[in-house]
Every structure is written in C-alpha cells, then in structure tokens.
Amino acid sequence: MLDFINNSMDWTQLLSGKRLGVEAYHERKHERTNFQRDYDRLIFSSPFRRLQNKTQVFPLPGSIFVHNRLTHSLEVSCVGRSLGNNIATLLMQKYPAQEMNFAEIGSIVSAACLAHDMGNPPFGHSGERAISAYFTEGNGKQLETKVRDEGGRWEDFACFEGNANAIRLLTHQFIGRRKGGFALTYSTLASIVKYPFASTQTNKGKFGFFQTEEETYRFIAGELGIGKPNPETDIYARYPLVYLVEAADDICYQIMDIEDAHKLRLLTSDETIHLLLQFFEGKRLESIHETMGIVDDINEQIAYLRSCIIGLLVDECTQIFMEHEDIILQGLYDKPLIKGISDLTRDAYQTCSEVAQQKIYISNEVLEIELAGYHIFSALLDSFIEAVINPTQAYSKLLLNRIPEQYDIHAPTTYGKIQCVLDYISGMTDVYALELYRKITGMSLPAV
Numbered sequence: 001m002l003d004f005i006n007n008s009m010d011w012t013q014l015l016s017g018k019r020l021g022v023e024a025y026h027e028r029k030h031e032r033t034n035f036q037r038d039y040d041r042l043i044f045s046s047p048f049r050r051l052q053n054k055t056q057v058f059p060l061p062g063s064i065f066v067h068n069r070l071t072h073s074l075e076v077s078c079v080g081r082s083l084g085n086n087i088a089t090l091l092m093q094k095y096p097a098q099e100m101n102f103a104e105i106g107s108i109v110s111a112a113c114l115a116h117d118m119g120n121p122p123f124g125h126s127g128e129r130a131i132s133a134y135f136t137e138g139n140g141k142q143l144e145t146k147v148r149d150e151g152g153r154w155e156d157f158a159c160f161e162g163n164a165n166a167i168r169l170l171t172h173q174f175i176g177r178r179k180g181g182f183a184l185t186y187s188t189l190a191s192i193v194k195y196p197f198a199s200t201q202t203n204k205g206k207f208g209f210f211q212t213e214e215e216t217y218r219f220i221a222g223e224l225g226i227g228k229p230n231p232e233t234d235i236y237a238r239y240p241l242v243y244l245v246e247a248a249d250d251i252c253y254q255i256m257d258i259e260d261a262h263k264l265r266l267l268t269s270d271e272t273i274h275l276l277l278q279f280f281e282g283k284r285l286e287s288i289h290e291t292m293g294i295v296d297d298i299n300e301q302i303a304y305l306r307s308c309i310i311g312l313l314v315d316e317c318t319q320i321f322m323e324h325e326d327i328i329l330q331g332l333y334d335k336p337l338i339k340g341i342s343d344l345t346r347d348a349y350q351t352c353s354e355v356a357q358q359k360i361y362i363s364n365e366v367l368e369i370e371l372a373g374y375h376i377f378s379a380l381l382d383s384f385i386e387a388v389i390n391p392t393q394a395y396s397k398l399l400l401n402r403i404p405e406q407y408d409i410h411a412p413t414t415y416g417k418i419q420c421v422l423d424y425i426s427g428m429t430d431v432y433a434l435e436l437y438r439k440i441t442g443m444s445l446p447a448v
Contacts, residue, residue: 008329011091013225014240015101015108016187020171020220021180035107038188039077042114045182047169048073051117053429055124055369067256069117069124075256077113079310080248084109086318087244094322109244111184112191116245119166121426122433123373130370130377131160131422132205139382143414152415153211155199157422163194165426167209171216174406174423186220191245193217196226196236212419229331237331247317247337254352255306255313261360262302269298275355276305278348279312313349316341376437380425383440388417399440 017034032040042048051069067075084106091102121127134140135157147154156164170189171181195208196217209217221227221236229237255276262272280288288308292301320340327333338349387396388409400409407420425433437443 007227008326009225009227009237009240009331011095011100011102011329012098013223014187015104016224017101017104017185018223019180019183019185020189020216021173021178022183033104033107034185035101035104035111035188038184039107039111039114041182041184042111042118047118047427048114050427050429053431054120054122055126055430067260069120072252072256073114073117076116076245076248076252077110079251079314080113080245081106081110082314083244083248083318083321084241086314087321090318090322091325094325105241105244108185108187108191109241109248111188112241112245113248115166115170115184115188116192116249117162117166119164119169119426120162121160121165121377122428122430123369123376125162126370126373127377127426128160128162130373131381131426132158133374134378134381135160138378140385140418143385143418146414147418150413150415152413153199155202155207156210156415157418159199159202159205159207160422161195161199161205161207162426163192164199164207164209164213165422166192167217168213168423169427171213175408176406186223187239187241190220190224190226190239191241193239194242194246196221196238197234201233201235210419211415227331238328238333240325240328243321243328243333243337244317247313247321250336250338251310251313251317254349254356255309257356257360258352259302259306261356263299266359267355269302271355272302273298273305275348275352276302276309278351279309279345281344312345313338313341316345372434376433377425379437379441380433381421384421384424385418388421389414402436 019034048070051073052071054069088102088105091100091105095102121131123130135144135154140157144154144158147157167189169181170184170192173179173181193208195202195206197207198209198211198214199207201207217236224239226236226239228235258267258272258275261267262269267275277285277288288305292304295301295304317337320337321328324333324340339346341349383399384403387393387399388411390396391400391409403409403420403424407423408416409420411417411420428436
C-alpha cells in the first residue's frame with residue numbers, strides 16, 4: 001500500500017478508466033468514454049430512480065413541489081459538471097505538455113454527483129440518525145457484544161453513514177449480481193468517498209466505508225496512488241475530485257433549500273430576495289437589480305438570483321481548487337472548498353445557513369418527518385433483525401419472504417445479518433417504508 005509524506009498524487013494515475021470487478025474483461029470500443037458510461041449506468045439504475053421517492057429536506061410534495069433526492073442529485077450533477085469542466089480547462093492550461101484525461105473530469109464529477117446520495121435511507125438525514133439511534137439507544141444496542149465478539153465492527157451501525165452505504169451499494173457483489181457491483185471506474189468511485197477512513201477512525205459520525213468494503217477501498221486507493229498523509233494513522237488522503245463533488249453538493253443544498261422554503265411560505269418573498277442579494281455588491285449588484293426589474297414574477301426573480309449565485313460559487317470554488325492544487329495533491333488540504341470563498345460570499349452563505357437552521361430544518365414539517373422516521377425505523381429494524389437472527393420462527397419465515405433474494409439473510413455472522421437488514425431497509429423509498437411499517441404493525445390490512 002502506498003503511504004507517503006510530502007509525496008503528491010499524480011494526475012496520470014488518478015484519472016483511471018479501469019472498472020472495478022471487470023479488470024480482466026476485454027471491452028469492445030465505445031463511442032462514449034468509460035466515465036460517460038458511468039453516468040449513463042447510474043441514470044438508468046433502479047436505486048437512482050428510487051431517489052424520486054426519498055425525502056431531501058421537506059416532506060414529499062402535495063400541491064407544492066419541492067426537491068427530493070432525485071432532483072437534488074440531478075442539480076448537483078449539473079453543478080459538478082460545471083466545476084469539473086472549469087478545472088479540466090485550467091489543468092490543461094497548467095500542464096500543456098501532458099497527454100491526460102483532464103477533459104473527462106467533468107464527466108467523472110457529474111457521475112459521482114449522481115451517486116453521492118444513493119446510499120441514503122428513507123426520510124433524509126433523519127433516517128441516518130434514526131438507524132444510529134436504534135443501535136446506540138434502542139433495542140439494537142443489546143447486539144453490540146455479540147457483534148464485537150464475532151469480530152464485527154459495531155461502529156458501522158452505531159454511526160450509520162449514507163456515504164459509506166453508497167460505496168457498498170455501488171461496489172458490493174450482492175447475491176446473483178456481478179462482481180464489482182455497478183462496475184464503475186475507480187475514479188468515479190473514489191470521487192464519492194468524502195471521508196476516506198473507517199468508522200473506527202471517526203469522531204463526528206462520518207466515515208467512508210463499512211468493514212465489508214474496506215479492502216475494496218484499499219485496492220482502489222492503491223490503484224489510483226492515494227496514500228496516507230500520516231502513515232501512523234489509517235486515514236487516507238482525499239481523492240482530489242471529492243472536493244468538487246462536495247462543493248457541488250454544498251452549493252446546491254444551501255441555495256435550493258432557501259428556494260423551497262419560499263415556495264412553502266416559510267420565508268417571505270422579501271426575506272428570500274434580501275438573503276440572496278447579499279451575495280453581491282457594487283456594479284454586479286446594480287446589474288442584477290436592473291435584470292430583476294425586467295420581470296414582475298417573484299418566482300422568476302428568485303430563480304434568476306439563484307442561478308447568479310450558483311455561477312458565482314462555481315467560479316469561486318474553481319479558483320480555490322486551483323490555488324490549492326498542490327496541497328490537495330499532497331493530501332493536506334483539510335476543509336471543503338466552500339470554506340475558502342471570499343469574505344462577502346462566505347458571509348452571505350453563512351447567513352443563509354443560519355436562516356435555514358432557524359426557519360427550515362426545525363420547521364414542523366421537517367420535525368414531523370424526523371419523528372415518524374424514528375418510529376418507522378425502530379419497528380422495521382426490530383422485526384427484521386429478530387427474523388434474520390431467529391429464522392426458524394413462524395413469524396420470522398413470513399417476514400424473511402419479503403426480503404429480496406439479492407440480500408444475504410443466511411449470513412453466518414450477526415454483523416452480516418444486521419447488514420442484510422440495513423441493505424434492504426436503506427434501499428426503500430419513503431412511501432414503501434411507510435406502507436411496510438403499517439402492514440407489519442397491523443395498521444393497514446389488504447382488502448378482504
């Protein structure tokens with residue numbers, strides 16, 4: 001394994017079109033590059049389609065349409081492509097003599113952005129918290145000793161993380177599926193791992209891969225030349241394009257949440273416009289006011305402001321990446337790109353974050369989803385974990401018949417059995433999880 005201090009990662013090695021699990025397979029030539037095929041493969045996949053019925057922040061829409069995980073991921077992918085294309089152009093100018101895959105950076109980042117939330121469970125981030133709470137405060141806690149005694153990593157459950165679950169979904173060979181999971185390129189997979197370390201290394205509940213996928217990530221890191229800035233720890237350097245995926249996500253969720261809050265009337269039109277105008281000053285602000293004066297429709301004005309802000313943040317994050325490219329390649333850059341933007345832009349972004357925290361993330365609509373998520377996850381986990389641990393019981397047999405064949409209900413360890421249940425439940429949509437909860441608790445019965 002490549003451990004390094006003061007040694008840089010190399011773009012020649014970092015941009016690899018090799019596919020996980022099919023390295024020995026001779027592929028026919030395609031008009032599309034392997035990175036473009038990653039994007040298409042994700043778009044047409046069932047787990048990606050299911051994002052349309054998973055909560056982003058607000059409950060799924062009634063009469064007013066707000067973002068779900070699917071629309072969020074598509075928007076992040078668009079912004080990620082812009083960031084990637086910007087960086088590609090600047091790197092080609094910086095390294096004109098090198099024949100590289102720089103032109104493909106936009107495709108790599110946009111594909112990774114599509115996949116970045118695919119491991120998230122139903123009910124948004126509240127679903128992650130509900131799963132963790134089940135194993136730290138709920139009935140699941142009693143399984144800790146057994147999991148540890150069998151050599152399982154308990155922290156994977158106690159700090160359940162959607163990013164790690166995305167890597168499992170994309171790389172694990174589920175029953176009946178091919179080796180390598182989605183068989184994505186090493187570069188696209190590495191671009192998704194925001195936290196390149198195991199759950200035993202975390203102090204904030206964030207980590208990049210479960211125990212079952214750790215060896216896969218070690219292999220990818222070795223192939224791409226990703227080392228450990230401090231060889232005394234088991235923490236890898238971040239793959240450089242992770243910063244672009246993270247920035248695209250940071251840009252989209254903050255600005256789009258404000259726009260959704262306006263549609264739901266959690267923020268007035270004046271409050272929303274005032275918040276968004278704070279990103280600009282001087283002649284640029286004057287020009288924006290002139291353009292806004294052309295249309296009277298408030299929603300169009302806010303959409304215009306949103307597009308201007310996204311463009312501004314893309315440009316600033318591009319600049320920050322290029323200014324710090326050397327230390328990013330050394331694995332020593334230790335903060336998101338959004339933290340390095342100019343003072344005016346950072347202050348406006350921070351104000352949006354504070355307003356979102358005060359008026360959006362603790363709104364009744366959001367809290368109700370979180371409360372429901374805790375009850376639903378607790379009931380589903382109780383029922384299915386009991387079933388996989390005691391599969392010969394009559395009720396267990398009925399429940400296990402509901403679990404698709406691709407999930408290993410006969411896993412030999414307690415860790416594996418729990419992970420099987422989490423694979424099944426985390427892949428559910430909000431609606432499916434709610435319907436299943438109602439059925440197994442007797443709240444909903446089929447028509448007789």
